[in-house]
Amino acid sequence: MTPLLGLAARSAWNRRFALGLVLASIALSSFLLMGLERVRQDLRDNFAQAVSGTDLIVGARTGSVQLLLYAVFHIGNASNNIRYASVQKLAEHPAVAWAVPLSLGDSHRGFAVLGTTADYFAHFRFGSRQALQFAEGHAFSGLYEAVVGSEVARRLGYRPGQTIELSHGDGAIERHDHADKPFTIVGVLQATGTPVDRTVHVSLQAIEALHADWMAGVRLPGFKLDAAQAAQRDLTPRAVTAVLIGLKNRAAVFSLQREVAAFRDEPLLAILPGVALDELWQVLDLGERGLRAVSALVALVSLAGLVAVVLAGLNERRRELAILRAVGAGPRTLLWLLALEGGLLTAAGVALGVLACWGTVAVLGGWVLQRYGLVLQAAPPGLAEARLIGALLLAGALASLLPGWRAYRLSLADGLSPRV
Known part of the structure; x- marks a missing residue:
């Protein structure tokens, strides 16, 4: 087999x-x-690692996926808010180690604005329980101070000390801008590859100050408070969108989830982030399979090209095959020769493609993280990728049998006198 392999390699080189x-x-x-x-794998990991170390997410009663999308990924709209008094009761529960309230609804130039507390920077975890780190500056402490994510800072050119204005809702209507209450950026977070990168963080009290002269989403006519006047009012939050909860003992997660579902003061829902993410990926599974099918078709077209090129060259090689017969090569030897040529070509192409993919990820991984917030890992092929490689090699080997079989039939028909 080794001499035949060398012969196949030299024939392909010619x-x-x-x-x-x-x-x-x-x-x-x-x-x-x-x-x-x-x-696909890294995107799934990014989704799964967007929030880690959080045992429960509590919000108004709605769908688990909807609550996850809004509270963590800032996509869609909340069905309702929850009273801040309910958040305080949950924080005082004996099983709860910490509770971080989240208030959403405002925006800044297309980026979500998140109202929270300083505990957010201490307890929020992403990836493998990694804590948030500051690239510049520090967490907010004053009323009109903001901390921006890395993508917000990069795309808008923000640095600590700059002043920004927030907008009510999605900012589509200019008169809904909170231009009378500007914020000063005091910190820029390091890139995380999560929605944190695309978020402007302010305090819960700041959210209340922004809406001190608003009611039911509309500015009160004839009543306007500037930043200083709003700061003098009682800014205790009345309601928030959701709350992240960490437990002292994870064994209590299901019992607390049942208690939240039976909460008497208002209808609440507590979800486990991991379970909700699995539900989300079930929804996205059809799209994943579609993309895989398109890629598989591209691979099949390439293998079909391999078969077509080898078959097209068989007529020009009939004299070569006759010479091989003359020196003692049998029809089966010619079959294996052509099959080995195709197999070697497939293996070389797959190896080149895998190396190119690994090298591209290694070189462009940092740029993709900064540009799109997606963490790509230049890791050795995993089990799923190994299966794809094996499938490609097997498909190439099977495809190579067709020109090998054709050469076998030609060698039987031509003998030592090929019709050229």
Whole structure:
């Protein structure tokens, strides 16, 4: 088998120009398939690691996926708020170690504004329970101070000391801007690859000050408070969107979840982030399978090109095959020779595609994180990727049998006198 392998390699090298194009096609399709799988896995990991170390997320009674999307990913709208008194009761529960309230609804130039407390920076975790770190500045302490995520700072060119204005709702209507209450940026967070990067963080009291002269989402006509006047009012929060809860003992998570579901003061829902994320991925599974199918079709087209090129060259190689017969090669030897050529070409193309994918992730991973907030890991192929590689190699080997079988039939028909 070793001499036959060397012969197959030298034969392919003699036709390196035509086969090089096929090699590039296989490498590109392998790159696409492996790159898509890498992005899919890392995107799923990014979603799963957007919040870690949080045992429960509590909000108004709604769907678990809707609560997760709004509270963690700032997508969609909350069905209702929960009273701040309820948050305080939950924080005083014997099983609760910490509770971080979240207030959403405002924005700044397309980025979500999150009202919270200083405990957010102490207890919020992402990835493998990593804490938030400041690239510049520090957490807010004053009423009109803000901390921005890394993507907000990068895209808008913000640094500590700059002044910004927030908008009511999505900011689509200019008269809904809170221009009379500007905020000073005091901190910029390091990149996390999570929605934190695309968020402006302020205090809960700041959210109350912004809406001191508003009611039911509308500015009160003929009544306007400037920043100094709003600061003099009672800014105790009346309601928040959701609350992140960490427990002293995770074994109590289900019992507390049942207590929240039976909460008498108002209807509440407590979700486990991991369970809600699994539900979310079930919704997205159809799209994942569609992308995989497209990549698989690209790979099949490349392998079809391999078969077509080898078959098209068989007529020109009939004299070569006759010479091999003359020196003692049997029909089965010719079958294996052509099959090995195709297998070697497939293996080289897949290897080149995998290396190109790994190298691209390693080189562009930092840029993708800064630009799109997606953490790509230049890690060795995992189990799913190994299965894809094996499937590509197997498909290439099977595809190579077709020109090998054709060569076998030609060698039987031609004998030592090929019709050329």
